[in-house]
Amino acid sequence: MKKLITLLVVLFSIVSIAQPSKEKIEKVKALKVAYITKELSLTSAEAEKFWPIYNAYDEKQFELRHNKLKTIMKKYKDDGLDKLNDKEAATILSEMETIDEQLVALRKKFNKDAKEVVGAKKVLQLKKVEEDFTRSLFKQYKGRKQ
Template sequence: MNYFLRTLLLFCCLAALPLAETHAQGGQRRQERLSQLENARIAYLTEQVALTPDQAQKFWPLYNEFTAKRRDLSRRLRQLRPANTDGLSDQQIRESLNQSFVLRQQEITLEKEYFERFQRVISVRQVGRLALAERQFTKEVLKRVAGRPGMPAGAADGLDD
């Protein structure tokens, strides 16, 4: 399963967890969970990539910049995908698909750019560990969320890529 789809699924699942609470309490609790998740991700990636304190100080701002840009591209790509193409003309479908190809190419270009930028801060071996650690972290979080009530059946399937 694509990393971006897994991340989207993760956030959708986390957003749905506190439904029984009032809206204000649910929003605050959701923010707390997202903050805890972000802290766990930072700790996990720091450990798996074996960042030194000096590397971490330089790496995290760069990585946060990268993930914000990657998240924006993923959001734009999701907005292009219509739920139902029945009401669209062939030309509209063609344009939407062509725009999605452009955005997917931009994702690849972004990853290549930051691959180079990361290597100025951490070793190529650490960059390789980063990609693996991101997938492992997402997989682990989805496994944990999958055991909670209200999680769609099979949502954590297909994570072994």
């Protein structure tokens, strides 16, 4: 009975720890949407068309970067960089270059699609706004840690 209770407590702890992180991610996304919408002065018509394009781009970008990192980290864990031979290292570099090319193509497609919705100026401003948001988020996080 004690083992069962201990197991349940551990499971509930894990679930309760995992939930806030999901909620925090959603909260950050909502803050990002509000921040970008405000800073770019998106009209409701622009926002309605812009956000599906941006969200698809953002998800694909995350997926590509995650896969790139996952490939590299797997090699670190499995073999360690010191144990890689030149052929294995070349394969990893090739994979990284392919992902980088996909990221560039993705950004070009996003720029083209977004430019049709919000115009070139706002697409250009977006990069700075994204960086400002990230910087602001880090400052807030750093302030809470201290």
